[in-house]
Amino acid sequence: MANTVITKSMTTSGDIGATYDTVLKKLTSLGYSESSTTWPSVMELKRGKRGMFATSFKDIKTTLKVSLKQVSNNVNIFFEFNFAIPKSYISEKDVEQEFTKIKSEITASTSPHITQKEKICDVCLNQIAVGENFCRNCGRSATRQKTESVEQSNEELAVIFDPNKVAFGQKTVDDALYGGIPKNGVLLITSPACEEKEIIITRFVETSLDQSEIIVYIATDDKFGQNEKIMQSQLLYQVICNPQIDLGSLKCSAENCVQVNGVERLTELSVALTTLLNNIERVSGQENSKRIVIDMLSDTLLSNQSVNTRKWLRETITKFKQKNFTVLATLNPHMHSKEEVQTLLDLFDGQVEIYEKELQGEPRMFMRVKRLNNSRYSSKEIQLVREDLLIQHNN
Amino acid sequence: MTVQSTQPRKLSTGIEGLDVLLGGGLPEKRTILVLGGPGSGKSILCTQFLKEGLEKYNEGTIYVSLDYSKKAFMHDMLQFGWDFETYEKNGHFLFLEGAAIRRLPQTAASVDVIYTPDDLTLEDLIDLLSLHIEKIGAKRVVIDDLTALTFRFPDDVQRRGAILSLIEALSSLDVTTVIISEALGYGIGRGINIEEYLSDGVIGMFLLKDGTRAIQISKMRGVQVDNKPHPYNIVDKVGIEVYPTETIFSEK
Numbered sequence: 001m002a003n004t005v006i007t008k009s010m011t012t013s014g015d016i017g018a019t020y021d022t023v024l025k026k027l028t029s030l031g032y033s034e035s036s037t038t039w040p041s042v043m044e045l046k047r048g049k050r051g052m053f054a055t056s057f058k059d060i061k062t063t064l065k066v067s068l069k070q071v072s073n074n075v076n077i078f079f080e081f082n083f084a085i086p087k088s089y090i091s092e093k094d095v096e097q098e099f100t101k102i103k104s105e106i107t108a109s110t111s112p113h114i115t116q117k118e119k120i121c122d123v124c125l126n127q128i129a130v131g132e133n134f135c136r137n138c139g140r141s142a143t144r145q146k147t148e149s150v151e152q153s154n155e156e157l158a159v160i161f162d163p164n165k166v167a168f169g170q171k172t173v174d175d176a177l178y179g180g181i182p183k184n185g186v187l188l189i190t191s192p193a194c195e196e197k198e199i200i201i202t203r204f205v206e207t208s209l210d211q212s213e214i215i216v217y218i219a220t221d222d223k224f225g226q227n228e229k230i231m232q233s234q235l236l237y238q239v240i241c242n243p244q245i246d247l248g249s250l251k252c253s254a255e256n257c258v259q260v261n262g263v264e265r266l267t268e269l270s271v272a273l274t275t276l277l278n279n280i281e282r283v284s285g286q287e288n289s290k291r292i293v294i295d296m297l298s299d300t301l302l303s304n305q306s307v308n309t310r311k312w313l314r315e316t317i318t319k320f321k322q323k324n325f326t327v328l329a330t331l332n333p334h335m336h337s338k339e340e341v342q343t344l345l346d347l348f349d350g351q352v353e354i355y356e357k358e359l360q361g362e363p364r365m366f367m368r369v370k371r372l373n374n375s376r377y378s379s380k381e382i383q384l385v386r387e388d389l390l391i392q393h394n395n
Numbered sequence: 396m397t398v399q400s401t402q403p404r405k406l407s408t409g410i411e412g413l414d415v416l417l418g419g420g421l422p423e424k425r426t427i428l429v430l431g432g433p434g435s436g437k438s439i440l441c442t443q444f445l446k447e448g449l450e451k452y453n454e455g456t457i458y459v460s461l462d463y464s465k466k467a468f469m470h471d472m473l474q475f476g477w478d479f480e481t482y483e484k485n486g487h488f489l490f491l492e493g494a495a496i497r498r499l500p501q502t503a504a505s506v507d508v509i510y511t512p513d514d515l516t517l518e519d520l521i522d523l524l525s526l527h528i529e530k531i532g533a534k535r536v537v538i539d540d541l542t543a544l545t546f547r548f549p550d551d552v553q554r555r556g557a558i559l560s561l562i563e564a565l566s567s568l569d570v571t572t573v574i575i576s577e578a579l580g581y582g583i584g585r586g587i588n589i590e591e592y593l594s595d596g597v598i599g600m601f602l603l604k605d606g607t608r609a610i611q612i613s614k615m616r617g618v619q620v621d622n623k624p625h626p627y628n629i630v631d632k633v634g635i636e637v638y639p640t641e642t643i644f645s646e647k
Contacts, residue, residue, distance in 0.1 A: 270644065274640070
């Protein structure tokens, strides 16, 4: 028998930890029982036992999956109702009534702005300062209200942005940067080769596309070759610095893909980027916010002298900033001498460091914002857990 | 860098980026040298200059070739979509095939006078040009290339005298002339040709070690120009494309 899946969404203000608890409490009061949970982002609940012969709406065998995502000071909540009966047997009115009830109860129970209330960290129970939604003790942002308050905020899902920040779409990173990279800013991620960095970069690209922002991605390989969602987007412009890659085999459109003969010929690359920028300007205008990821800086530094690389990078950053781009670059510091890395650092407004260190005898990945000029950030060390990043990623 | 100029009337080269570097174009009625190695696109640049005069200003133009056959020229330029046979039929363009004059004494294809290789002197060339400039009302002239004309002057003093005579004569003909010559290397340490001192302007076209093409205006008398090297490309169906805002990152 075919199941019926109906999705709903809403946004409420507050922090994800407290909202999660409220949602779970309210759904339990509506007869749902907890099946599996991944606090504070996903919960799965069940209700009812019957299919076609259900005596009431509550009696229909239902699986409800709820996903939560923190966006700035708000939480986006996605509901996925899976009814074990065909669609024709479901009363839309009943579903709507059920959702309205859930929504109103959640809204009535969640607090408006966590910054206005006293909070504690869910992880270490440290007191969170008023005006902050981030634990300065452990670096986590999973905070909850000490006392609940009742206030407004009830709207259908609309992705909410901090207008002055460009979000990664990766909670861990966005929290540390207090929302993301300042718009039109230039951020460097220094990181060894690791999957955590790749997940963060991929999410940055996906978030750009989700938010209908144009993104230019410069690399020496076709990193998104298997990701159809990214590759087929008309908003992604790829510059591939590798003559060996067969552009014809890629799933991107020819207009959105530029190939140059490696990173050794910086002049050629620079000309190609200018041409690309002019094309983008014709399509989108100069005003809209855009992003660029320079993911071949280490190759460039290896192939060219640091003087030439610095000169090229400075011109490239200026060129893109003038056209309203926010710039993200990556560099593997283990490939270069300290002096070489130093020649590039001051070209960036901020630096996020990803590094490996031992924790309880096991190698773990951590990140830390080293600096972010003229902007708030948390300088705490945060552990990067691949699985957590992927969950945030999927949400 | 964009150069603002209040200098003599400029003739657009037909290459937007180069005009930016020149502050509008080549100064009128001057003799400009275009230097470069083999395959650098000197002939293409010069032909674009003639084409601009033909198409935009309906000016008469002359291409004097000492090494380049007319047939090859017509064929090569057609690859960029430039149909010089039609311009020739319309009477606005003249191809003076010096190669035929020098190599085949009895068959001077495009000219009325027949020369043997040894006969073709600079004086003859000037006479010939003078005749045809008047005949078609030419405003733009290209001489391709100077090395072939001056090879018979191994002595520097004689060579200098001959080139000076040619440049003076061309100036008196009221045309803007572009002379092609071979470059002796690239960069600060490269050898300087005598003609570079004598001409009114010098544009160098160079191929760098990594394959990057660079163009540089090292001299333009009485005119403010951007004299930094900038990248350029030879683009199919377009010709020479100069990128005046771009920098050369390559090693010389």
